[in-house]
Amino acid sequence: MTGVLRPGHAQLRVLNIDEAARFYRDVMGLVETGRDAQGRVYLKCWDEHDHNSLILREADHAGIDFIGFKVLNEATLDQLERDVRAFGLETERLPAGELLETGERVRFRLPTGHLFEIYAQKAQVGNGLPNVNPPPWAPDADRGMAPTRLDHCLLYGPNVTANKKLFVDVLGFHLVERILGPAEAGEPEIGLFLSCSHKTHDIAFVEYPEPGKLHHLSFRMPTWERVLRAGDIMGMNKVPIDIGPTRHGVTRGETIYAWDPSGNRFETFAGGYEPYPDSRTITWTFDGFPHGLDFPQGKLHESFLTVVT
Ligand SMILES: O=C/C=C/C=C(\O)C(=O)O
Numbered sequence: 001m002t003g004v005l006r007p008g009h010a011q012l013r014v015l016n017i018d019e020a021a022r023f024y025r026d027v028m029g030l031v032e033t034g035r036d037a038q039g040r041v042y043l044k045c046w047d048e049h050d051h052n053s054l055i056l057r058e059a060d061h062a063g064i065d066f067i068g069f070k071v072l073n074e075a076t077l078d079q080l081e082r083d084v085r086a087f088g089l090e091t092e093r094l095p096a097g098e099l100l101e102t103g104e105r106v107r108f109r110l111p112t113g114h115l116f117e118i119y120a121q122k123a124q125v126g127n128g129l130p131n132v133n134p135p136p137w138a139p140d141a142d143r144g145m146a147p148t149r150l151d152h153c154l155l156y157g158p159n160v161t162a163n164k165k166l167f168v169d170v171l172g173f174h175l176v177e178r179i180l181g182p183a184e185a186g187e188p189e190i191g192l193f194l195s196c197s198h199k200t201h202d203i204a205f206v207e208y209p210e211p212g213k214l215h216h217l218s219f220r221m222p223t224w225e226r227v228l229r230a231g232d233i234m235g236m237n238k239v240p241i242d243i244g245p246t247r248h249g250v251t252r253g254e255t256i257y258a259w260d261p262s263g264n265r266f267e268t269f270a271g272g273y274e275p276y277p278d279s280r281t282i283t284w285t286f287d288g289f290p291h292g293l294d295f296p297q298g299k300l301h302e303s304f305l306t307v308v309t
């Protein structure tokens with residue numbers, strides 16, 4: 001284990017900050033925890049303890065600015081920076097406080113073009129429950145869709161195989177599932193689901209010609225029933241849905257893909273299974289992929305491969 005713990009934050013570009021803040025706070029049911037001098041809005045899911053996991057920045061085009069993972073401690077941060085540089089990537093350090101309540105970050109650009117960063121420190125604000133004899137949920141757990149946490153992201157860009165080498169050989173992730181391209185193309189790995197935990201994936205990549213693209217940020221729901229309830233709330237708020245409610249074959253996750261007001265896709269996701277680092281990687285062939293995306297329908301929804309921000 002290299003000490004990379006979990007997805008920590010994502011900074012998302014939105015077209016209208018007030019509309020986006022209202023959506024993620026009042027429809028998604030995230031908790032707004034702050035705003036900074038740049039006008040960025042900070043939010044967390046009700047059951048997360050750290051100050052923020054989603055940061056919104058107003059821009060003229062939607063998409064993801066960077067994704068941050070939390071690591072065990074400062075010594076791990078320093079070691080991983082050395083390892084990433086030895087892998088051949090430039091790193092830069094962003095000062096503590098550049099993001100509210102967040103320590104120094106080590107940032108580097110992935111072979112797929114995405115800005116990725118690691119950090120060891122973020123202020124804990126808690127989940128609204130006492131740490132001694134706590135009840136199972138807090139009032140915020142029923143406000144809006146109320147995901148429990150930022151669960152993973154799926155990023156699109158070229159050179160996913162180079163990303164795999166970095167994440168597996170340097171950052172200590174394991175490859176839980178993969179999607180192969182067409183046989184006539186030699187079945188290249190075009191989809192990678194990578195985990196640094198017990199989850200089916202903490203980050204995923206799909207091969208795509210343009211670098212640095214976002215397919216979706218995924219928010220964890222405790223149960224399939226809560227995914228369906230999220231779908232009800234999407235219906236009540238006329239949120240445009242892309243795929244679902246259904247189940248992925250890949251990861252077995254129950255899912256709805258939909259779009260935020262800026263056109264960024266998000267997912268409400270439940271279920272899956274618990275792979276271990278020594279679990280064998282599951283492979284989806286290209287002809288099996290329609291069931292990998294939407295198991296009940298076995299349908300390769302066009303938008304999955306074409307719509308990104
Ligand atoms: O075939 C595509 C599967 C996508 C899976 C997810 O977005 C997920 O498991 O969260």
Ligand SMILES: [Fe+2]
Nearest residue numbers: 154218267269
């Ligand atoms: Fe997902």
